[in-house]
Amino acid sequence: MSLSPDFFFQHSGMDADTVTRLLDNSLHGLDDGELFLEYSQSEALLLDDGRLKSASFDTNQGFGLRGVSGEATGYAHASELSAAAIARAAETVKAVRSGASGTLSHPPIGTNRQLYSPANPLDTQDFAQKVALLRSIDAYARQKDNKVVQVSVSLAGSWQVVEIMRPGGQRARDIRPLVRLNVSLVLASGERRESASYGGGGRHGYDDFFKEATWKRYVDEAYRQGEVALESVNAPAGTMPVVLGPGWPGILLHEAIGHGLEGDFNRKKTSAFSGLLGERVGSKGVTIVDDGTLDQRRGSLTIDDEGTPTSRTVLIEDGILKGYMQDRTNARLMGMAATGNGRRESHAHQPMPRMTNTYMLSGEHDPGAILESVQDGLYAVNFGGGQVDITSGKFVFSCTEAYRIRSGKIAEPVKGATLIGNGPDVLTRVKMIGNDLALDPGVGTCGKGGQSVPAGVGQPTLLVDALTVGGTA
Known part of the structure; x- marks a missing residue:
């Protein structure tokens, strides 16, 4: 998928000049506002008690058009990326013009910094590799001790592209990865059962999760917390x-x-x-x-x-x-x-x-x-x-x-x-x-x-x- 500066317009078939004119017209005379464009992919896998209980993959897209007049806000959104949908949304936004100062606020300053890689984490490993990772974690957790009676492991990731457009043609874009791996355990001793969990994540890819040292640390910490819980006594007041x-x-x-x-x-x-x-x-x-x-x-x-x-x-x-x-x-x-x-x-x-x-x-x-x-x-x-x-x-x-x-x-x-x-x-x-x-x-x-x-x-x-x-x- 292309990640050119015109990503949203190539992806949706919209004309950039037409959208800019619609935006200029809808926000004219207001105090502030913007067009927020979004495209995202997300996935989630859950292995529960050794079985792949759920696996999902979703793609979402859409826009939100906002106009601000004093303390009043007009907002309209749709999952359809088209000039026609934006034009319909503009009619809602125009309704808050009464009471506006007539001078649009200055746009934000730009930035060239990059805090995370734009690479899509969902593409780095295939489905079979992700399931194999969850099964390895499950097996390691179960072999630690017979006190471990239940194991749940979840892996989730998303990749979001956003673009903020303002009157006059100013555009700002961000490409945001996000991942998380979580391990949940139930430990039992006699009649007593206690649960514990641990995980990690951030705005990066899955690669670190596939390192044995990383996922074993997650399991070890969840297990430690579970053992502590089994030994706990009633708290003081x-x-x-x-x-x-x-x-x-x-x-x-x-x-x-x-x-x-x-x-x-x-x-x-x-x-x-x-x-x-x-x-x-x-x-x-x-x-x-x-x-x-x-x-x-x-x-x-x-x-x-x-x-x-x-x-x-x-x-x-x-x-x-x-x-x-x-x-x-x-x-x-x-x-x-x-x-x-x-x-x-x-x-x-x-x-x-x-x-x-x-x-x-x-x-x-x-x-x-x-x-x-x-x-x-x-x-x-x-x-x-x-x-x-x-x-x-x-x-x-x-x-x-x-x-x-x-x-x-x-x-x-x-x-x-x-x-x-x-x-x-x-x-x-x-x-x-x-x-x-x-x-x-x-x-x-x-x-x-x-x-x-x-x-x-x-x-x-x-x-x-x-x-x-x-x-x-």
């Missing part, structure tokens, strides 16, 4: 010091704090961080960034879904609130600069401010010293699901791997622990920050407003001096 491990525990940071730093919630003053720019919102040493420019990371993008190059946006610096994540609309209405955080699930969705890779920077403390400083507390290493109220910042998160800390040492694993707190309050209770920043393995998906997009998280080891722990002991 009460308020106590909590040490958060590095890497994936950054999901708590993402949910309890990150969403509250997105531009739309702050423009509407529904975030716990609204109106606090320049003020202290966290302990000294707490620096949080959202960075969409990391090579091959799951949450990274060369440009966002409005055509703005992504950036490394400092949100909180040394405890001081410095900025928000912005798409074009909320940035314009707040008198700020767009940060490259305008994201959408597909052409059928409008863009909104979303996180990319959000993480806290390292501090100066040795992780071992952080644990040694706690006489009686909880060490939370992995998290499952949770709930967050953006307005208040209150959250509840369940731990999938946690340990009791006794006299500065990691003691027995516990099950059923939940962390209950308030995101802004937790930031002020961070007492020690480790020097071991780690990012998640590349499996995160973020939901907001009915849309899901890939995202990344990370953090170093952290000590929160007091958090409410819900338990069953």
Whole structure:
């Protein structure tokens, strides 16, 4: 398939000049808007209990046409790539002209950087090779121990081509690969059964997954987590010091704090961080960034879904609130600069401010010293699901791997622990920050407003001096 600059027009048979004229006419007099073109391929394979339970391959294409007038948006989309369909969509977009300033916002600046290869990962190995990989993983997991009673292995990949067109002929294109491999195990001992999973991914090809060292590491880690779960005892309940491990525990940071730093919630003053720019919102040493420019990371993008190059946006610096994540609309209405955080699930969705890779920077403390400083507390290493109220910042998160800390040492694993707190309050209770920043393995998906997009998280080891722990002991 051709990947020339006129990919969408060669693929669909549309005439570029005709589409440009339609776009110019439909957005004339509005404050902002764009034509978002999308073509994508995706596949997913699932091997469950030694059998190929499902295998799918999908191709999708379409466009979304948006016009913005003040705070009002007109949006129309279709899976048909044709000038006639775009012309019909233009009639919807024109309906929001009332109240527009009459001056179209300046387009985003261009970029020549490339954060990931444009190669289609779905084409690098054939179907038989992918199934063989899943069977090898299944066999390795089962031979580890007779405690392994169930194995599920999934492989998923996608290849997305997007182009953002603006009045005057400006065009920006991005070609985005995305892959993920996941291993889920159920371990049994006597009457007790526990599940665990581990995986990885990013914006690259499948090649790394086919390396024996990679997939064996995934199985070994899932197995380790399962063994820990089998040995766990009921979690304590009460308020106590909590040490958060590095890497994936950054999901708590993402949910309890990150969403509250997105531009739309702050423009509407529904975030716990609204109106606090320049003020202290966290302990000294707490620096949080959202960075969409990391090579091959799951949450990274060369440009966002409005055509703005992504950036490394400092949100909180040394405890001081410095900025928000912005798409074009909320940035314009707040008198700020767009940060490259305008994201959408597909052409059928409008863009909104979303996180990319959000993480806290390292501090100066040795992780071992952080644990040694706690006489009686909880060490939370992995998290499952949770709930967050953006307005208040209150959250509840369940731990999938946690340990009791006794006299500065990691003691027995516990099950059923939940962390209950308030995101802004937790930031002020961070007492020690480790020097071991780690990012998640590349499996995160973020939901907001009915849309899901890939995202990344990370953090170093952290000590929160007091958090409410819900338990069953």
